[in-house]
Amino acid sequence: xxxxxxxxxxxxxxxxxxxxxxxxxxxxxxxxxxxxxxxxxxxxxxxxxxxxxxxxxxxxxxxxxxxxxxxxxxxxxxxxxxxxxxxxxxxxxxxxxxxxxxxxxxxxxxx
Amino acid sequence: xxxxxxxxxxxxxxxxxxxxxxxxxxxxxxxxxxxxxxxxxxxxxxxxxxxxxxxxxxxxxxxxxxxxxxxxxxxxxxxxxxxxxxxxxxxxxxxxxxxxxxxxxxxxxxxxxxxxxxxxxx
Numbered sequence: 001x002x003x004x005x006x007x008x009x010x011x012x013x014x015x016x017x018x019x020x021x022x023x024x025x026x027x028x029x030x031x032x033x034x035x036x037x038x039x040x041x042x043x044x045x046x047x048x049x050x051x052x053x054x055x056x057x058x059x060x061x062x063x064x065x066x067x068x069x070x071x072x073x074x075x076x077x078x079x080x081x082x083x084x085x086x087x088x089x090x091x092x093x094x095x096x097x098x099x100x101x102x103x104x105x106x107x108x109x110x111x
Numbered sequence: 112x113x114x115x116x117x118x119x120x121x122x123x124x125x126x127x128x129x130x131x132x133x134x135x136x137x138x139x140x141x142x143x144x145x146x147x148x149x150x151x152x153x154x155x156x157x158x159x160x161x162x163x164x165x166x167x168x169x170x171x172x173x174x175x176x177x178x179x180x181x182x183x184x185x186x187x188x189x190x191x192x193x194x195x196x197x198x199x200x201x202x203x204x205x206x207x208x209x210x211x212x213x214x215x216x217x218x219x220x221x222x223x224x225x226x227x228x229x230x231x232x233x
Contacts, residue, residue, distance in 0.1 A: 001203065034219070036219040040156070045223040046148075046156065046197055046206065048211075048222070072117070087155075091156075091219065093217075099171070102157065104156060
């Protein structure tokens with residue numbers, strides 16, 4: 001049971017828009033700590049997609065965007081491409097654990 | 112170009128020890144915190160430990176506290192994870208990552224290595 005809750009899977013057709021939610025609690029997201037998002041293809045190095053709730057590192061396409069409100073955050077991916085098929089994880093700092101927590105991960109399938 | 116490369120994984124018996132190494136390059140090493148994150152088979156990512164740039168501050172997940180020790184050698188651009196009293200549930204791919212962000216609660220895993228496999232089994 002992860003501290004941050006994500007849907008196990010989402011799917012969409014090429015060109016469509018999908019969103020992945022990340023729900024936390026009073027000691028992490030609701031407490032005001034930043035949410036970060038990572039993309040991971042099994043067998044490869046995870047990649048930072050979004051940091052500080054909504055900031056994109058250089059090189060990440062603007063098809064990827066992040067937002068945060070209250071106890072939850074969201075990752076939106078527009079104009080879906082086959083190469084977006086991967087696992088996506090949210091992450092935040094948790095003050096009660098004095099450490100970082102990940103969501104359980106969401107598998108994105110491009111139909 | 113930032114590069115992070117882990118090594119030292121392998122097969123170890125329950126109760127045994129293993130030391131993972133992480134070589135970093137492409138940035139001013141001593142300026143940045145470094146962390147370890149793991150992924151057990153079929154599971155998601157789990158943060159394990161982080162060390163500040165000067166090595167003066169370290170933090171651990173409850174699941175490894177008292178058994179794992181993170182350290183760094185800024186003269187060699189290396190980070191280490193000493194893992195003692197290993198358990199079957201420590202079996203995972205262990206990733207090393209360079210941190211980004213201005214201070215502790217805003218740190219995030221900016222660049223990751225490809226990981227090294229640790230298997231704890233008799």
